[in-house]
Amino acid sequence: MSACVCPLALFADQITLKNGDRLTGSITKTDGTNLIFKSELAGQITVPLDAVVSLTTSAPVNVSLKDGQLLLGTASADASKIAVTTSAGQLETPRADVTAIRSVDEQKAYQAAIDRYANPGILDLWAGHMDLGLALANGNANTFNFAAGFNAVRATNTDKITVNFASIYSTATVGGVSSVTANAKRGSLDYNLNLKPKLFLWAGVDLENDHFQQLELRFVPAAGFGYHVFKTKTSYLDVLGGGSLDREFYSTFNRTSGEVVFGDDYDKTINKRTHIHENFKFFENLSYSGQYRVNFDLSAATTLTKMVSLQFTGSERYVTNPPPGLKGNDLILTTGVRLSFARQ
Numbered sequence: 099m100s101a102c103v104c105p106l107a108l109f110a111d112q113i114t115l116k117n118g119d120r121l122t123g124s125i126t127k128t129d130g131t132n133l134i135f136k137s138e139l140a141g142q143i144t145v146p147l148d149a150v151v152s153l154t155t156s157a158p159v160n161v162s163l164k165d166g167q168l169l170l171g172t173a174s175a176d177a178s179k180i181a182v183t184t185s186a187g188q189l190e191t192p193r194a195d196v197t198a199i200r201s202v203d204e205q206k207a208y209q210a211a212i213d214r215y216a217n218p219g220i221l222d223l224w225a226g227h228m229d230l231g232l233a234l235a236n237g238n239a240n241t242f243n244f245a246a247g248f249n250a251v252r253a254t255n256t257d258k259i260t261v262n263f264a265s266i267y268s269t270a271t272v273g274g275v276s277s278v279t280a281n282a283k284r285g286s287l288d289y290n291l292n293l294k295p296k297l298f299l300w301a302g303v304d305l306e307n308d309h310f311q312q313l314e315l316r317f318v319p320a321a322g323f324g325y326h327v328f329k330t331k332t333s334y335l336d337v338l339g340g341g342s343l344d345r346e347f348y349s350t351f352n353r354t355s356g357e358v359v360f361g362d363d364y365d366k367t368i369n370k371r372t373h374i375h376e377n378f379k380f381f382e383n384l385s386y387s388g389q390y391r392v393n394f395d396l397s398a399a400t401t402l403t404k405m406v407s408l409q410f411t412g413s414e415r416y417v418t419n420p421p422p423g424l425k426g427n428d429l430i431l432t433t434g435v436r437l438s439f440a441r442q
Contacts, residue, residue: 110138113145113153121145125155127200127208152176160205162198163191173199218254224441226250226261227399229409231434243268243280245432247397247411258290262395264413266430281309282428284413290324290336298324300338304393308428312349312421318342318381320359333366342381344391348421355385361393371401383419392416399436409436 110122113135126134126142133145133153154174161169161182171184181190200208214222229247248263265283269276288302300323306316322340329335339360346353361379368374376396383389394414399407413430420426 111135111153111155111157113150115145115149116151117149124157125153125159125199125201127204128196128198133199158202160198160200160202161196162200164195164197170202215254220252222252222441223254224250224252225439227407227409227436227438229397229411229432229434229436231432238272240271240276241268241279242270245430245434247409247432256292258288260286260288260290262286264395264411264430264432266432278309282430283307284415284430296326298326298336300324300340306415308415311424311428313346314349315345315347317345317347318357320357322359334364336363338362344381344383350421355383355389357381357383357391372398373401374398386419389417389419391418405438407436407438409434 111125112120112122113125113133114120121135121137121140121143123135123137126136128134128147129144131147133147133150134142135145136142152175155172158171159173161171161173161180163169169182169184169189171182173180173182175181175193175196178193179190180193180196181188226249229245231243231245233241233243235241243266245266246264248261250261252259263283263285266280268278268280270279271277283306285305286302288300291299293299299321301319301321303320304316304318307313320340320342322338324336324338327335327337337360339358342357342359344355344357346355359379359381361377364376366374374397377394379393381391381393383391392414394416395412397409397411399409401407410433411431414427415429416427418426
């Protein structure tokens with residue numbers, strides 16, 4: 099039996115752990131502080147790198163170093179150094195200088211991902227969610243309430259595209275008389291282009307329809323500059339300022355206003371399951387003195403599965419000069435299911 103096993107071991111990668119265990123198989127890659135290893139007996143396993151006291155490879159691997167060098171060859175390492183035998187000879191370097199080890203196939207996949215992120219297609223790198231809420235009542239009064247929301251973001255190292263949509267529609271039937279009690283739709287398209295690490299140029303357009311405010315269409319193109327206040331793994335804050343043109347088409351009149359706009363965009367991952375997002379814009383009217391508008395959106399979600407979350411969303415629109423006899427604020431509050439998606 100040993101005569102059969104030993105020749106196989108000669109053609110396999112080997113790692114030795116601090117506890118004395120020795121595993122044979124093939125090295126897939128290092129992943130941060132871990133080594134991904136396909137063992138002959140246990141299948142794919144993850145081993146902490148600081149638990150590996152030595153390793154040898156029988157097939158060529160790609161070894162990345164801190165100085166940017168990428169070496170291709172068989173490798174052997176102990177606790178302090180690694181030696182890579184390439185077609186040009188052997189290079190020995192401190193193990194602390196190694197940033198990554200990848201198999202040939204893993205290196206090809208890694209480089210393909212780098213190239214794709216450097217030159218992504220317009221349909222690549224989208225991520226977002228769809229919110230759905232439904233409420234029904236049937237008895238002395240029949241009610242129907244449906245709310246929907248959509249958010250999609252495509253972010254690269256140089257720019258970001260954001261698409262948002264929210265709507266609510268509800269009816270009520272009392273005494274055999276049916277009426278629409280809410281009917282509003284809101285959407286936006288925004289584009290950010292990084293000019294410097296902190297400074298970005300932004301442009302966008304807001305669209306809105308509100309049946310009970312007699313607003314057939316609000317069309318607001320806007321542009322300006324923004325500043326990345328901070329960005330971490332769990333949160334970011336952007337502030338922005340600029341100008342906009344507010345075109346409003348009501349049932350009884352139309353009007354156009356020039357505006358100064360400023361606001362913020364804040365995102366926070368509270369823990370592994372909970373996430374909040376806030377967006378605020380204040381529009382100071384330059385055409386009608388003393389008038390202004392406010393857009394405020396807040397959402398929170400708690401993850402149930404990878405794709406499904408419970409969500410709560412608030413979307414407020416306030417104007418100081420609505421049509422006579424109507425209120426200036428309209429608030430949409432929804433709760434329900436959030437379905438997430440990503441196209442990497």
